[in-house]
Amino acid sequence: MRPSLLLPFLVACGSDGPGPLEPGELTLEITTPKVGAELLSAEFPTITVEGRIETTNPAYGILQVFVNGTQVEIRDGQFTAEIDPEPGINHVAVEANDGFGLVVARELDVLWAPAYLPPIAGTTGFDLEGALELRLGQRFFDSRLFGTTLDLTTDPVVATDLASALELILWHVDLASLLPAGGITFGSGSSQLNIQIPGADPSQVIVDARVIHSPTKAIELSIDLNGVFLSMDGTFVFGNRTLVIDGGIAADMHATARLTLGTAADGSIDVGVTNVSAVVGPLVPAFTGPDGDELDAFITIGGNDFRLLVEGLIEEELIPTFTDKVPPLLEQLLGAADTLLDDVNFVLDPKLGTPITLMLDGKIGALDAMAGAPIGNSPGHVTVRQDLAIRTSGTAVHTSSRGAARIDETPTRPSANAAAVQLNLRQDFLNALLHSLWNAGLLEGTATFGGLSATVSAKLPPVVRPTPPSSSCKIDGERCDVILQLGQLDVGLGDFEQSFGVNATAGARIIVDGNTVSLKISSTPELRVWETSAKDGILTPIAVRDLIANVVWPELFGAIGDNLSITLPLPDLAALGLDDLAPGLANAKLDLLMRQRPTVTEGYLGLGADLELETPPPPP
Structure with missing residues (x-):
């Protein structure tokens, strides 16, 4: 309740004297700002409220004016006040009274902002640049460079970044099944390798995925398959001799690729593959059978056709079968922003x-x-x-x-x-x-x-x-x-x-x-x-x-x-054909998990999530 000034009534001393004063009629007007004004902070650091108050009986009581609850001074029927604004709609409420209880009020809303976005001339529309941003952090691609966060002892196994997701996929994949089922023939004439590889089992899988911006925007992908044992059956024709292959070899395999990131002419995301390399580390022979020692010698001595044929098999046939899966995954993920x-x-x-x-x-x-x-x-x-x-x-x-x-x-x-x-x-x-x-x-x-x-x-x-x-x-x-x-x-x-x-x-x-x-x-x-x-x-x-x-x-x-x-964008695992690579990947589950409340700043609404790929444990 507004404070009132209590004035004594004037009462006549005799029966023919004047009676009590009658209250006047109050007139209140807000002259500034105008109803529905759109105010710019540079022009109006504060909201100036101006107006006038009048009464038909100035002798009755004392006029009082309150602007948003604060009493202001009246001079010659005029009043002014300053309001500290907030961005958005600001409400102005002015009340006036005569000190006894008669109250009149006027209210209005104005809009106050540090800036305004004008619509396209003559229309209701807007063209807004950067209305949405999808940001994939280095933590999304690889949260532990030169190592792995993957724990294969849990059930289910959960990968929490792209690198560990690729590692999990590779653990599930029977690498030997990626090679031609009818066997592989390398070379011709007096030096020819005819083999089947029934098994290719790594002892360690490490994938690194690193964001770079120079010399181009890209993801540097590095895949290490360490201690891979390739089981082999077949023959090696050398000159006029044919050696029977049994047993196998072990090797470290290293592949790199640069996945360039850009936009195509139609505005879609374009992921290219450049700087592909595949390197095979020292071959450790473990051949058996009657020709095992001689085949071991070919590998150990090096510089011969047999070693070159085995290296070509790994670099040209085995490694590209899984490096080719990454670009479509990134295109789906980044392209979903469109x-x-x-x-x-x-x-x-x-x-x-x-x-x-x-x-x-x-x-x-x-x-x-x-x-x-x-x-x-x-x-x-x-x-x-x-x-x-x-x-x-x-x-x-x-x-x-x-x-x-x-x-x-x-x-x-x-x-x-x-x-x-x-x-x-x-x-x-x-x-x-x-x-x-x-x-x-x-x-x-x-x-x-x-x-x-x-x-x-x-x-x-x-x-x-x-x-x-x-x-x-x-x-x-x-x-x-x-x-x-x-x-x-x-x-x-x-x-x-x-x-x-x-x-x-x-x-x-x-x-x-x-x-x-x-x-x-x-x-x-x-x-x-x-x-x-x-x-x-x-x-x-x-x-x-x-x-x-x-x-x-x-x-x-x-x-x-x-x-x-x-x-939110999630790649379609079925479209990537992961279930064709390994039966265990048919039940793979890819999620974006929200681990915190949305973040609101002056100008943005932000939502954070973490990637999780969940699969059953890989086969032993």
Whole structure:
């Protein structure tokens, strides 16, 4: 309750003296700012509130004015105040009284932001660069360079990065089965190798995958198969002799490849393979049978056709069978960024008149790579940025608008050190989307509820901003990630010759279900309703509150939350043919696991995840 100045009534001394003073009629007006103003912080560091207050009986009481709860000085019927703004919708409430209890109030909403994104001239649409970012950290590719994180003693076995996933795949694969089933013939004439390899069993598998940015954006892939024993059956023709092969040889095998990263002419991700090399370490013979010693000698002495033929077999036949599987996997994973919000269309109908169709079209805007450690202040990463075109089926009705409010002119990306995969969503995207719908007239029209017919007109676009630290907003017991604001919604009730202003605020959370990310908006907004009629009528703000809460809000923002979802990219293991390589890989399970709450900064919504490939233990 505002403090009142208690003044004694003037009472006549005689029966014919004057009676008590009658209260005057108060007139309150806010002259600055204007209803629905879009203020730029550089022009308006604070929100200046100016107005005037008048009474028809200045002798009655003392006039008082309060701006957002703080009393301000009145000079010659004029008052002014400064409000410290916050990015987004700011509410201005001015109350005046005469010191005894008569109170009049005026309220309005304005939008204040450090910058605005203008729509495409003459349209409701926006072209937004880098609306989405998919960042794959060095930790995603390989969290332990020159080593392995894979533990084969667990059931199931879980790989937590791309390198250990490749190691797990190689442990499952019967390497010998990758070679031609009918045997292999190498050489011709007087030097010819005809063999079958029934088994190829490594004692150690280590894969390294390192992000580089020079001389090109790429992943340097290194595969070490150590202590591989190749069981052999067949013959070796040498001159006019034929030696029977039995037993086998052991060798370390090392392969490298550079997987270059770029974009093709059509905008898709292109992964190329260059700098392929395959090296075989010293061959350790272990041949048996009548010709075993002689075959061992051929391997030990070296520099002969038999050794060259065996090295060629490993380098040209065995190693490429698994190095060829990696580029398609990366193309699927990185290329999925192109489809995160591509060709999304849905209709919104808040039951005010004409439904509006929202259309989103995404494309790869940039691909960056930076070498670095798996963790630390500057971790390595590969980042794909998606540009987004936002369009609607409506024509622009708010042509004088500055554009979509930017919460921060130089937004800060969330830290990517805590997760292998990071999805960043610009808050500019959400505010541009909401501005497009508002500018298309989605919140203009007539609504009916409980027998009441009301005209509705939103003077300001809805705005999304980070949840303030002081907010207690929760959805399903979890703290809200962002706050959705709808300001200066004018509602006219012609049958009653009344009008009202509405300010609505609701929390929203980023919901992760499997690898699908969506935005859940509270179905129950906090509503502030005030009368803007010249004279108070018989309807109270409660009727208008029910109209907004039960008709406009669920139809509009419920539909946005239901339709705006992102599916995080996961390669299709079946399409990669992994189950054809080994029976155990048919049951492989690839997941992106969210290990922390979404991160909200001034300008971005960030979501971190870790990769896991889960399979049964490899065969002994």
